[in-house]
Structures are given as C-alpha cells and as structure tokens.
Amino acid sequence: MESVKVESQEKMGEFSFIRRFFAPLAGKTAWNLGDDAAALPPLSSESCFVVSVDNLAEGVHFFPEDSPRRVAQKLLRRNLSDMVAMGAVPRGYFLSLAFNPENLDVEEWFEAFQQGLASDQEKYALSLLGGDTTRIKGGIFLSITIVGEVHQKGILRRNGAQIGDELWVTGTIGNSALGLLCREGKISDSDNIFAESYLLPNPPVKFLVGDIASAGIDISDGLLQDLEHIAEQSQVGISVDILDIPLLPQAQPYFETHPDIILEGGDDYQLLFTINPKNKARMMARAEAENIQVTCIGEVIQGKGLFLKNTEGKNLSGKGGWRHF
Amino acid sequence: MESVKVESQEKMGEFSFIRRFFAPLAGKTAWNLGDDAAALPPLSSESCFVVSVDNLAEGVHFFPEDSPRRVAQKLLRRNLSDMVAMGAVPRGYFLSLAFNPENLDVEEWFEAFQQGLASDQEKYALSLLGGDTTRIKGGIFLSITIVGEVHQKGILRRNGAQIGDELWVTGTIGNSALGLLCREGKISDSDNIFAESYLLPNPPVKFLVGDIASAGIDISDGLLQDLEHIAEQSQVGISVDILDIPLLPQAQPYFETHPDIILEGGDDYQLLFTINPKNKARMMARAEAENIQVTCIGEVIQGKGLFLKNTEGKNLSGKGGWRHF
Known part of the structure; x- marks a missing residue:
C-alpha cells in the first residue's frame, strides 16, 4: 500500500x-x-x-x-x-x-x-x-x-458487435432491482433471495470471453440501457426475445406485471455479450467449466437501437429505439 | 473514460x-x-x-x-x-x-x-x-x-539508502507551510509567494532519478517526517545539515524563529533522495537539463533515525530520533 x-x-x-x-x-x-x-x-x-x-x-x-x-x-x-x-x-x-x-x-x-x-x-x-x-x-x-x-487480444469492448452475432447473458436478470423494491417494502420476498441479490452481487469473475466474444458490457444501469450502449457503440441493431430473458422462478410473476423493473432495473452485474455463432461451443464449454448459467436472448441485426420481440415474433418496440411498454 | x-x-x-x-x-x-x-x-x-x-x-x-x-x-x-x-x-x-x-x-x-x-x-x-x-x-x-x-530498473523506493550516500533535495522547502500560515493571517506575505506555493505546488515531474538514486520520497508530510520514512525503511541513520536546507530568501527569517514550520510543515512536493556520490554528476546533469534546483543537505550514516546538525557540526537531535527543537 x-x-x-x-x-x-x-x-x-x-x-x-x-x-x-x-x-x-x-x-x-x-x-x-x-x-x-x-x-x-x-x-x-x-x-x-x-x-x-x-x-x-x-x-x-x-x-x-x-x-x-x-x-x-x-x-x-x-x-x-x-x-x-x-x-x-x-x-x-x-x-x-x-x-x-x-x-x-x-x-x-x-x-x-x-x-x-x-x-x-x-x-x-x-x-x-x-x-x-x-x-x-x-x-x-x-x-x-x-x-x-x-x-x-483478449480485451472485450462494446463496439465490436457484428450483424449475425448471437446475444447472450449470464445468470438471471432483475433480482437486484426486485431486491430494492423489497427493501422499500413495495413487494414481499419470503425467501430473501432478492434482497440478498441487491446487497451481494455475484459477477461471473472467471467467465472471460474477450478472445471469442465480439462485444460485451456488464449490466449495471439495466439490461436495456446497457444493450443500447452496445448497439450504439457497435452501430448495429439488437433484437431481443424478451421471453427468453433468464429469470428466477420467483421473479416470473413480477415480469408479467412489471417488466420494466426487470428490464431496466440495473445492478444485475451479469455479463451481456455478443458472439459469432462459430464461437458458441467454446463459450459454452467455458461457462460449463465455471458453472455459469448462460442464455441466448437475441441477435445482432441491421438497423439502429433495440427491437424487442415476444416469442411469437411480434415487435414490441417503437420505431427503432425502445422506450417503455 | x-x-x-x-x-x-x-x-x-x-x-x-x-x-x-x-x-x-x-x-x-x-x-x-x-x-x-x-x-x-x-x-x-x-x-x-x-x-x-x-x-x-x-x-x-x-x-x-x-x-x-x-x-x-x-x-x-x-x-x-x-x-x-x-x-x-x-x-x-x-x-x-x-x-x-x-x-x-x-x-x-x-x-x-x-x-x-x-x-x-x-x-x-x-x-x-x-x-x-x-x-x-x-x-x-x-x-x-x-x-x-x-x-x-528505474523504480525509486524508500528502502534503498546506503551508508555513505548523499542526501539531496529539489527546490526550496517550507513555502507551502508558510503559505498556510499566511492564509490563516498569522504571518504576512507581501509578494504572495507563500500563498501561491500552498495553492499550487510545483513537483519536479521531469526529474526522474530512479535509475541512479538509491532511495526517494516526495515531501508531503514534512521534510523531517518524510526523511524518517527513508531512514526507517532503509534501516539507516540520516544526518541533516539543517543550515544547508534550501530556502527562499523570504523564508529565511521564519526559519530562525520557527524552524519547525519549515522542517515539519509538509506539502512541499519536492523530491528528497539519497544517491551514491559516484552518480552525482549524472544526477546534476539531469537537474540542469530540466532547470531544477538541487541541494545536498546531508548524508546517510550508520545508526537509526535522524541526526540534525548545524554547520558547526553540533548535534541538535536527541538520542537517535529527532522530536522538536
């Protein structure tokens, strides 16, 4: 020191x-x-x-x-x-x-x-x-x-996403934002799992993919806002299948009533990254070795900004940029 | 960013x-x-x-x-x-x-x-x-x-001072401490030179001597306290000729009445270093090239702690460790 x-x-x-x-x-x-x-x-x-x-x-x-x-x-x-x-x-x-x-x-x-x-x-x-x-x-x-x-050669930046890449995320999303609501007494948290996520984030420190992923960011501001950073820096569009976003079972009911809390809440400290499908097997092997959950939630497309879809392919976003449901 | x-x-x-x-x-x-x-x-x-x-x-x-x-x-x-x-x-x-x-x-x-x-x-x-x-x-x-x-090979540390090395310092000492007294209205500062030293330190950024000096520290806590750090870390004694300490002419009267302000005041942001005499010529050439004033104020000796002398060689310090005049 x-x-x-x-x-x-x-x-x-x-x-x-x-x-x-x-x-x-x-x-x-x-x-x-x-x-x-x-x-x-x-x-x-x-x-x-x-x-x-x-x-x-x-x-x-x-x-x-x-x-x-x-x-x-x-x-x-x-x-x-x-x-x-x-x-x-x-x-x-x-x-x-x-x-x-x-x-x-x-x-x-x-x-x-x-x-x-x-x-x-x-x-x-x-x-x-x-x-x-x-x-x-x-x-x-x-x-x-x-x-x-x-x-x-292993630096992961925000500006490398390419059209055709897959969009992946580690862990589950929204727990910390729900934890803050619990602490404010707005929702209940019988098993204390959300409050604990808020207090004690668990970033996937050993999951390093800078050599195989094309772009990455940690989710601190909120899933959508951080995705927008990748889209903006990489000058691409990003399409997200919102029903594929990984949630804890306890978070599911809140996603239906308050999707914005999950999607924009922040403090998840999970890794959001884009990767060429040819590197997917190597990435998944690393995730498995470190016992880290990874989920594909979308893809990089032509255009600008975020495009949110549900599983039926219905586009939930406005013209290019997503704002609110 | x-x-x-x-x-x-x-x-x-x-x-x-x-x-x-x-x-x-x-x-x-x-x-x-x-x-x-x-x-x-x-x-x-x-x-x-x-x-x-x-x-x-x-x-x-x-x-x-x-x-x-x-x-x-x-x-x-x-x-x-x-x-x-x-x-x-x-x-x-x-x-x-x-x-x-x-x-x-x-x-x-x-x-x-x-x-x-x-x-x-x-x-x-x-x-x-x-x-x-x-x-x-x-x-x-x-x-x-x-x-x-x-x-x-050019890292300058505090623990390398060797018996026989010379002790040098850049710039002049005590101006910032006197500047603080001026700002508190305790002394006057007709040409504003002390107040300016307090507000705007001028560290000798281009004077890098890690490859030729044996130990170094910047004076932030005060000349004597920082010297003690070198003595302690290097496990040597340091003898200081206090009348050789470089002062602005305006600071001279205060050194006679309040030597502790000059010697312990801090915030000088000058470099204090020890150097083997054989490297002195190279050091002085660098100082001259960067137009930086350097002054020899003592030497590294056997023992522990600081020994303060005036020019007549009288030892002003107590047994080993210096405290106050």
Missing part, C-alpha cells in the same frame, strides 16, 4: 487506522505501506492494464443500517464486474475512504468492512494495493479503483 | 454532466466514454505500472472559497508528486467526484475545475482516463488515482 497522506494533526491517528484495518489486506506489490505508490509489473509483455473506478456513498448506494461487510463486498464486486466486462483478470484495488468519525462507531464499522474485503479478497484472489483516507463532515463515501490485466 | 455508473433517476443528468465537463479531458486509451474501463498497454515489455491515490476534501484540504482551478491543479500535482517519488512517468488519471449540487453553482465550479485540469494536462502531457461521480449531502470530495509507468 502506498503511504497515505494525512493532515498533520491527525497523522498518528490515521496511520494507526490504516495499520489496524488496511495493512492486513495489503498485497505484496503494495510493499506493505512502505512507498509512495504501488508498482505492478505486467504479467506478460503482451498484457494490457485495465482500470476502472466505482463509488459507493451512504444514503445513495447503501443505507446507513446496511451491514458494513456487505457494503465492502458490494463495492468490490461492482468493480470486479467491470473487469469481467473488459475480459480482464483483476489484480488488485485501491481504496479511497472518507467518513466522519464523530458520526460513526469507527472500530465496529471498519472491523466489519475489513472482514467483507478480506473475505472477497480470498474468494477472488486479489489484494489491496493502496489508498487514501480523509475525515469529512458528511456520510461514508467509498471509492475503489480496480486494476486488472488482460492479453491485448 | 469508462462509462460512469449513476443512479437511475439521475442518469441523464449525470451523463450530460460527464459529457460537458469531463469528456473533453478524456485521453485516447479512455475510448472517449465508450467502455467499462480504460485499457493501458504498457509502453515497453520491461515497464512497471505505478499507481497512487490521493484525496482532497473541501474544508479539510481546501477552503470553500478557493479557486476551483487551483483545487484541480493541486489535486493533480499532489498525485504527480507521487509519480516523481517513484521515478515514474505519469500516463493518466482517474477522477472520483462527490458533491451536493444543491450547495454549489455546479456550472461555474466545474467549468473552472475543468480548466485547471485541462491546463495541467497540457503542461504535464497526460489525460483523464475514467472516473465516477456521486451526489452526496456533504461538501466537495475529490479523489484522483494516478497511473504512471517506469522501467522495472
């Missing part, structure tokens, strides 16, 4: 805070708090580094009463999802923290927060490489910069 | 905010807002990436009335100083922002903030590669993650 710069009057307090909660998470390349920055030699001469930033703020992305352990995991996993979306293996992350120690049981909150990070570091084989800590007046603000690595 | 994830209700506002203020700063590797992350191919197969994070918060590191242009430059330059301290060439940076649009003239503040970044991007030949933006209740919170690159 790089040495953390702090205001002079609070130096010792901050140093011991870092030592207490974050030094145990630091990886080897971080030189254990001993330098101005972390140094990362590339794993191969044909590697490319991939870097992404994601914030989480109390009152915006999480509730003050949320488990700090889950907050830590959500923060890290949102960033891991960006690595999947680029076809990259995560190597480590940098943590920027701001909080008001007067409004917080610092010991309790950061103890649990650290446990969440430690648990996911082990699960995903990565470590903390550096960071900075600041005392502010407002709520807790957290930002992670994640660094991953990918072979230069 | 990676695509920035935002809460659904504010998506369009945030996208246009990013497009308006930050897309113009985005570098090529950021793919102009079009992907989940930035991709950085190494410039050479023997390169190492160097990454550091630094926060600035309103009310902590800057005053609400400070020029947003200067805030942007200070934020970036603090990070650039970490790159100098590692011997690395900066390649780009990621910006994490949080602010309350209700308490801020967003248009005016970010227009000036962007101008500060744009001006320094040109000065230092680097660009914005990604980021994330969040609306919070508190003051403005800014964090930069900077990414630089260095040949694996």
Whole structure:
C-alpha cells in the first residue's frame, strides 16, 4: 500500500487506522505501506492494464443500517464486474475512504468492512494495493479503483458487435432491482433471495470471453440501457426475445406485471455479450467449466437501437429505439 | 473514460454532466466514454505500472472559497508528486467526484475545475482516463488515482539508502507551510509567494532519478517526517545539515524563529533522495537539463533515525530520533 497522506494533526491517528484495518489486506506489490505508490509489473509483455473506478456513498448506494461487510463486498464486486466486462483478470484495488468519525462507531464499522474485503479478497484472489483516507463532515463515501490485466487480444469492448452475432447473458436478470423494491417494502420476498441479490452481487469473475466474444458490457444501469450502449457503440441493431430473458422462478410473476423493473432495473452485474455463432461451443464449454448459467436472448441485426420481440415474433418496440411498454 | 455508473433517476443528468465537463479531458486509451474501463498497454515489455491515490476534501484540504482551478491543479500535482517519488512517468488519471449540487453553482465550479485540469494536462502531457461521480449531502470530495509507468530498473523506493550516500533535495522547502500560515493571517506575505506555493505546488515531474538514486520520497508530510520514512525503511541513520536546507530568501527569517514550520510543515512536493556520490554528476546533469534546483543537505550514516546538525557540526537531535527543537 502506498503511504497515505494525512493532515498533520491527525497523522498518528490515521496511520494507526490504516495499520489496524488496511495493512492486513495489503498485497505484496503494495510493499506493505512502505512507498509512495504501488508498482505492478505486467504479467506478460503482451498484457494490457485495465482500470476502472466505482463509488459507493451512504444514503445513495447503501443505507446507513446496511451491514458494513456487505457494503465492502458490494463495492468490490461492482468493480470486479467491470473487469469481467473488459475480459480482464483483476489484480488488485485501491481504496479511497472518507467518513466522519464523530458520526460513526469507527472500530465496529471498519472491523466489519475489513472482514467483507478480506473475505472477497480470498474468494477472488486479489489484494489491496493502496489508498487514501480523509475525515469529512458528511456520510461514508467509498471509492475503489480496480486494476486488472488482460492479453491485448483478449480485451472485450462494446463496439465490436457484428450483424449475425448471437446475444447472450449470464445468470438471471432483475433480482437486484426486485431486491430494492423489497427493501422499500413495495413487494414481499419470503425467501430473501432478492434482497440478498441487491446487497451481494455475484459477477461471473472467471467467465472471460474477450478472445471469442465480439462485444460485451456488464449490466449495471439495466439490461436495456446497457444493450443500447452496445448497439450504439457497435452501430448495429439488437433484437431481443424478451421471453427468453433468464429469470428466477420467483421473479416470473413480477415480469408479467412489471417488466420494466426487470428490464431496466440495473445492478444485475451479469455479463451481456455478443458472439459469432462459430464461437458458441467454446463459450459454452467455458461457462460449463465455471458453472455459469448462460442464455441466448437475441441477435445482432441491421438497423439502429433495440427491437424487442415476444416469442411469437411480434415487435414490441417503437420505431427503432425502445422506450417503455 | 469508462462509462460512469449513476443512479437511475439521475442518469441523464449525470451523463450530460460527464459529457460537458469531463469528456473533453478524456485521453485516447479512455475510448472517449465508450467502455467499462480504460485499457493501458504498457509502453515497453520491461515497464512497471505505478499507481497512487490521493484525496482532497473541501474544508479539510481546501477552503470553500478557493479557486476551483487551483483545487484541480493541486489535486493533480499532489498525485504527480507521487509519480516523481517513484521515478515514474505519469500516463493518466482517474477522477472520483462527490458533491451536493444543491450547495454549489455546479456550472461555474466545474467549468473552472475543468480548466485547471485541462491546463495541467497540457503542461504535464497526460489525460483523464475514467472516473465516477456521486451526489452526496456533504461538501466537495475529490479523489484522483494516478497511473504512471517506469522501467522495472528505474523504480525509486524508500528502502534503498546506503551508508555513505548523499542526501539531496529539489527546490526550496517550507513555502507551502508558510503559505498556510499566511492564509490563516498569522504571518504576512507581501509578494504572495507563500500563498501561491500552498495553492499550487510545483513537483519536479521531469526529474526522474530512479535509475541512479538509491532511495526517494516526495515531501508531503514534512521534510523531517518524510526523511524518517527513508531512514526507517532503509534501516539507516540520516544526518541533516539543517543550515544547508534550501530556502527562499523570504523564508529565511521564519526559519530562525520557527524552524519547525519549515522542517515539519509538509506539502512541499519536492523530491528528497539519497544517491551514491559516484552518480552525482549524472544526477546534476539531469537537474540542469530540466532547470531544477538541487541541494545536498546531508548524508546517510550508520545508526537509526535522524541526526540534525548545524554547520558547526553540533548535534541538535536527541538520542537517535529527532522530536522538536
């Protein structure tokens, strides 16, 4: 971890805070708090580094009463999802923290927060490489910069979808959006599966397909909005068979009454990708090896924007761009 | 720039905010807002990436009335100083922002903030590669993650100082600490030189000596504290001739009355380094080529901690570790 710069009057307090909660998470390349920055030699001469930033703020992305352990995991996993979306293996992350120690049981909150990070570091084989800590007046603000690595030929971008490619998605869609509704008391969630999806996303970190897929994105803004990004960047149309979208059985009734929640809800952190049918067998073998559910939900077509069909082939979208049902 | 994830209700506002203020700063590797992350191919197969994070918060590191242009430059330059301290060439940076649009003239503040970044991007030949933006209740919170690159043999660390090495420093010391006192009205600053040093540090970005120096650190916490880091990490003693410490003529009177302000004040963002005397000529040639002032202020000795001498050789420090005059 790089040495953390702090205001002079609070130096010792901050140093011991870092030592207490974050030094145990630091990886080897971080030189254990001993330098101005972390140094990362590339794993191969044909590697490319991939870097992404994601914030989480109390009152915006999480509730003050949320488990700090889950907050830590959500923060890290949102960033891991960006690595999947680029076809990259995560190597480590940098943590920027701001909080008001007067409004917080610092010991309790950061103890649990650290446990969440430690648990996911082990699960995903990565470590903390550096960071900075600041005392502010407002709520807790957290930002992670994640660094991953990918072979230069394995980068997955948004702009490569070709007409004739199939459109695939990992996992099931809409659980997190339904989870938010549960937390707001708007729907019930007897087995807690949606609330858990909202709190703890599970991106398919080992499912790297940049060398065989033509375009990809992780679903953070919502299935349709993220699909629009692929369509726009690739300058193609995308036709989606909406009844093929993979759902949990518990989500099915809501899809019938509130399809927009499922289709536009966001925070799924699943991978949406397009692939030439000739590469389908290789892709499916990788999914099977990692025990990841993959579903074909449409195809890349001529045109512009999204075209939504039900299984009878009826076009549910307006002229080119889809808006709302 | 990676695509920035935002809460659904504010998506369009945030996208246009990013497009308006930050897309113009985005570098090529950021793919102009079009992907989940930035991709950085190494410039050479023997390169190492160097990454550091630094926060600035309103009310902590800057005053609400400070020029947003200067805030942007200070934020970036603090990070650039970490790159100098590692011997690395900066390649780009990621910006994490949080602010309350209700308490801020967003248009005016970010227009000036962007101008500060744009001006320094040109000065230092680097660009914005990604980021994330969040609306919070508190003051403005800014964090930069900077990414630089260095040949694996040119990394400058803190732990390499050897007995017999000379101790050198760039620029002049204490100006920023005196600037803070001026801003607090405690001392006067007729030509505004200290206040300007506080607002606008000037790290010696082109003075890269990782291949010839044995250890280095940038002065952010204060000359003595940062020297202690080198001594501790390198497990050596460091003897400092305090009357050799380079000062502006305007700072000289304060050094006599308040040496602690100069020696411990921090925020100098100059490079402190140790070097084997045999490499001195090469180092001085580089300093001259970049028009950077360098001064020898001491030497690496046996022992532990700092030893402060005046020019008569009188030891001003206590037993081993220096505390206060």
